[in-house]
Amino acid sequence: MHQRTVAKAVTYTGIGLHSGQDVTITINPAPPGTGIVFSRIDLPGKPQVAAIAGNVTNAMRATTLENGLAKVFTVEHLLAAFYALEIDNCLVEIDAAEPPVADGSSLPFVKMIQEAGAVEQNVLRKLVTIKKAQIVRADDKFITILPYDGFRITFTSINPHPMLGVQFGDYEINQDVFIREIAPARTIGFMHEVEALKAQGLALGGSLENAVVYDNEKALTPLRFEDELVRHKILDIIGDLVLAGRIKGHVIAVKSSHALNTALAKEIVEHI
Structure with a gap:
C-alpha cells in the first residue's frame, strides 16, 4: 500500500471544546513522509508540531502535542479521522491551540477529508x-x-x-x-x-x-x-x-x- 494525502485544501471553522475560542483549520496536501503536522499560523514563523507520540506533553481530558512554541490540544478526533480515511500526510494549518470541537464527534472531520479527496503517493506506507x-x-x-x-x-x-x-x-x-x-x-x-x-x-x-x-x-x-x-x-x-x-x-x-x-x-x- 502506498502513502496518501488529501487532494486539495479544505477549511473548517468552529470553536474549541476546552478553550472556547473561535478557530479555523485548513487541511492541505503534504509530500510523502511528512506525516500529520500542525502549523500554528497565528504565531510568528508559523511553528509546527508533528503528530507523534514523542510530542505528547499532557493527556488530561485531551491529548496535547508540543514542539517549541507550537502547541495543539484535543487533536484526537481529527487524528482518528485521518487514520480511518487512510491519510498519511497532511499539513494542518490552525489559528489557535485547539481544533474546532464541531459536534463533539469525528464525523465532521470525516466529511472534511471526504470533501478534500485523497491521492496516492509514490512511496510505500510503513x-x-x-x-x-x-x-x-x-x-x-x-x-x-x-x-x-x-x-x-x-x-x-x-x-x-x-x-x-x-x-x-x-x-x-x-x-x-x-x-x-x-x-x-x-x-x-x-x-x-x-x-x-x-x-x-x-x-x-x-x-x-x-x-x-x-x-x-x-x-x-x-x-x-x-x-x-x-x-x-x-x-x-x-x-x-x-x-x-x-x-x-x-x-x-x-x-x-x-x-x-x-x-x-x-x-x-x-x-x-
Whole structure:
C-alpha cells in the first residue's frame, strides 16, 4: 500500500471544546513522509508540531502535542479521522491551540477529508506490526495491545452513572466500520463536573450541541447510540494510538484514558 494525502485544501471553522475560542483549520496536501503536522499560523514563523507520540506533553481530558512554541490540544478526533480515511500526510494549518470541537464527534472531520479527496503517493506506507504484548496499567485501569493481523479494539467502560454502568465494545477498525459505528460518537460530559472543569480552564466551549451531557439521572442530549460512551472511548484510542504510526494489533482496554492511551503509544514506539 502506498502513502496518501488529501487532494486539495479544505477549511473548517468552529470553536474549541476546552478553550472556547473561535478557530479555523485548513487541511492541505503534504509530500510523502511528512506525516500529520500542525502549523500554528497565528504565531510568528508559523511553528509546527508533528503528530507523534514523542510530542505528547499532557493527556488530561485531551491529548496535547508540543514542539517549541507550537502547541495543539484535543487533536484526537481529527487524528482518528485521518487514520480511518487512510491519510498519511497532511499539513494542518490552525489559528489557535485547539481544533474546532464541531459536534463533539469525528464525523465532521470525516466529511472534511471526504470533501478534500485523497491521492496516492509514490512511496510505500510503513506499518507498525505488534510482535509481542505491551501493557500500561494505572490502578483499576489498563490498556494492552497484542499481535493481530489487522486493527481491532475491545473496550470495557465502567461508569457509576445509573444510565451508563458497564458498556462493552469490540470492533475491527476499517474505514466503513469507523464511519458508521465510531465516528458519530460524541464526547461525554456530566453537569456536576462542568463548574470544576471550567475553573481549570477546560470545557469552556462545551454545550449540548457538541457533547452528550448527563445530569444525575438522565442524558440531556438525545443519544446517537445506546452505548455512545464506549464508542467514543474507542474513537479516542484510535486518535491517540495513531501517534505511534499505522498499527497492526489488537487493543484490549478497561477504563482507559488519554493518559494510558498515549503512554501505550510511547511504549509501542520504543519497541519498534
